[in-house]
Amino acid sequence: MKVKNTSVTRKLILPLLLGASVAVILIVSACQRQSQTVSLAELSPIVAEGSRAYELFQNHCAACHGRQGRGDGSAAIALNTVPRDFWNEPFRYISTMDGVPTKEDLAFTIGSGRVHGEMPSGPWLSDEDISALSDFVLELNRLGWAERLREEFASEGMDESEIQEISQERVTSEEPITVPMPGPVFLPDMQRGRDLYLASCGSCHGSNGRGDGLDMPLDDLGRPISVRDLVSEPIQGGSDPVELFKRLRCGMPGTPMPSQSLLSDDDIWQLVYYTRFLMGQPLPTAGR
Amino acid sequence: MNRQKIQIILVFVALLGLAASTAFAQSAKKKGYQAQIVKNGGTIVGVVHYDGPTPTPQRVDVKTKEDICHADPIYSEELVVSDDKEVQWAVVSIKGIRLGKPFAKPSEDKDKPTIDQIGCRFEPHIAVVGLGQPLKVLNSDGILHNVHTYSKKNRPKNIAMPGVIKETKLKFRRPEHIKVKCDIHPWMVAYIVVAEHPYYEVTDEKGAFELNDVPPGTYTLSLWHETLGQVTQQVTVKPGEEARVEFTLSAK
Numbered sequence: 001m002k003v004k005n006t007s008v009t010r011k012l013i014l015p016l017l018l019g020a021s022v023a024v025i026l027i028v029s030a031c032q033r034q035s036q037t038v039s040l041a042e043l044s045p046i047v048a049e050g051s052r053a054y055e056l057f058q059n060h061c062a063a064c065h066g067r068q069g070r071g072d073g074s075a076a077i078a079l080n081t082v083p084r085d086f087w088n089e090p091f092r093y094i095s096t097m098d099g100v101p102t103k104e105d106l107a108f109t110i111g112s113g114r115v116h117g118e119m120p121s122g123p124w125l126s127d128e129d130i131s132a133l134s135d136f137v138l139e140l141n142r143l144g145w146a147e148r149l150r151e152e153f154a155s156e157g158m159d160e161s162e163i164q165e166i167s168q169e170r171v172t173s174e175e176p177i178t179v180p181m182p183g184p185v186f187l188p189d190m191q192r193g194r195d196l197y198l199a200s201c202g203s204c205h206g207s208n209g210r211g212d213g214l215d216m217p218l219d220d221l222g223r224p225i226s227v228r229d230l231v232s233e234p235i236q237g238g239s240d241p242v243e244l245f246k247r248l249r250c251g252m253p254g255t256p257m258p259s260q261s262l263l264s265d266d267d268i269w270q271l272v273y274y275t276r277f278l279m280g281q282p283l284p285t286a287g288r
Numbered sequence: 289m290n291r292q293k294i295q296i297i298l299v300f301v302a303l304l305g306l307a308a309s310t311a312f313a314q315s316a317k318k319k320g321y322q323a324q325i326v327k328n329g330g331t332i333v334g335v336v337h338y339d340g341p342t343p344t345p346q347r348v349d350v351k352t353k354e355d356i357c358h359a360d361p362i363y364s365e366e367l368v369v370s371d372d373k374e375v376q377w378a379v380v381s382i383k384g385i386r387l388g389k390p391f392a393k394p395s396e397d398k399d400k401p402t403i404d405q406i407g408c409r410f411e412p413h414i415a416v417v418g419l420g421q422p423l424k425v426l427n428s429d430g431i432l433h434n435v436h437t438y439s440k441k442n443r444p445k446n447i448a449m450p451g452v453i454k455e456t457k458l459k460f461r462r463p464e465h466i467k468v469k470c471d472i473h474p475w476m477v478a479y480i481v482v483a484e485h486p487y488y489e490v491t492d493e494k495g496a497f498e499l500n501d502v503p504p505g506t507y508t509l510s511l512w513h514e515t516l517g518q519v520t521q522q523v524t525v526k527p528g529e530e531a532r533v534e535f536t537l538s539a540k
Contacts, residue, residue: 149440152440200450251446262456
């Protein structure tokens with residue numbers, strides 16, 4: 001009897017210990033998570049818990065982007081790309097010259113996903129849902145700006161009204177660029193395209209477009225980032241000429257990819273088509 | 289009828305007055321520095337010393353095949369200290385001065401606020417530009433550089449400057465010390481100091497600075513260095529006299 005009792009205890013010890021340690025880990029991680037969480041409702045009505053936009057975000061985005069959009073969702077570790085931290089990073093896909101997406105840019109990204117990336121498209125989302133989510137992530141970005149400004153400049157006397165003013169300015173876009181369609185006589189000139197490519201793109205994307213031009217590229221947060229291999233990797237924003245034109249002209253904020261604001265429209269078109277040539281995409285031909 | 293008209297006019301005038309006074313109050317609140325002719329101004333001269341062992345200049349490992357980047361050896365300008373332990377590239381300014389001389393209006397193009405990309409370096413390492421004034425950004429190298437600003441109060445920018453583009457201009461809306469980098473040549477780092485008034489100076493290779501035409505009074509001098517941090521010091525300027533100031537920055 002006594003012997004049996006001991007063996008039962010022994011049998012129970014391991015699972016009990018395991019169970020207890022799992023419980024401890026869960027509690028500790030829950031506490032850590034709790035400590036990172038601020039009340040969004042206290043910061044802004046646009047992102048308040050319980051609002052329609054908040055619920056949409058929880059249902060469609062939070063798994064990767066995290067409950068508060070800090071890029072720390074539970075599924076994030078399974079991804080090859082780091083989900084955007086809306087608080088601390090600018091938006092990459094824009095159509096303006098001021099580094100800020102228009103609401104349409106955000107809606108396009110949310111609705112269509114990243115064509116070849118890990119972000120799925122949202123065909124089940126209504127236009128209203130997408131619009132609400134666009135406002136939501138833009139507001140998180142503004143709150144992130146406000147947080148950083150407060151942290152750095154409040155001690156120097158920057159007051160709350162100025163923090164609000166500047167953070168609002170940081171997420172308010174100008175008009176998007178109009179992509180001027182190339183004239184009817186425009187033809188891609190591969191020699192001109194290659195010259196422009198080597199002068200404006202090759203330093204990073206490599207002389208043959210293999211993404212091997214830079215030694216240790218970093219994003220704005222100092223994390224390693226890879227330069228797109230234009231030949232064998234698909235382009236996240238899609239290879240559509242108009243989208244390529246925007247990427248070249250407006251750049252990709254938060255990355256080393258600058259805006260080609262000083263080249264002529266014609267030169268940008270030549271670069272668009274040379275890039276498409278590198279990708280093996282069809283080019284316009286005479287008599288189009 | 290007449291009375292009604294007068295009433296309407298009175299209300300209108302009152303509203304106009306209210307609007308004007310609000311606008312005035314706002315502009316008064318917004319108004320920072322006011323320029324005027326300074327008579328009987330004094331001068332602040334000083335030196336920035338370094339407390340610690342003189343650091344050896346750090347030569348940059350230039351990881352690019354572009355010839356122009358190998359024309360001259362490149363050294364980090366993050367911390368430049370003379371043999372006599374004086375700190376170059378420190379920025380001295382009068383904190384919160386509201387009245388004083390106007391910004392210099394250089395007639396010669398070469399004297400206008402400029403930052404050049406030359407020999408795969410930014411030249412100068414620290415460029416000072418007045419609030420709202422254009423900063424000339426040159427590319428003397430004839431290769432692709434990108435001017436990537438890490439600003440917070442001002443809109444961050446990342447502009448490609450292919451070799452064929454020799455010049456562009458940048459403008460800033462708010463005073464700020466802005467870090468600038470080139471992603472293609474990551475050792476290229478500079479600072480753009482957007483100055484809200486003309487009393488800003490960058491120390492030279494002897495750690496020296498000089499602020500001229502300072503209206504007499506007592507001020508707080510602010511000293512900023514990119515790695516050594518920020519310190520302040522009181523200084524009193526008397527008409528036509530020179531006030532001497534010594535700063536010491538400690539090694540980190």
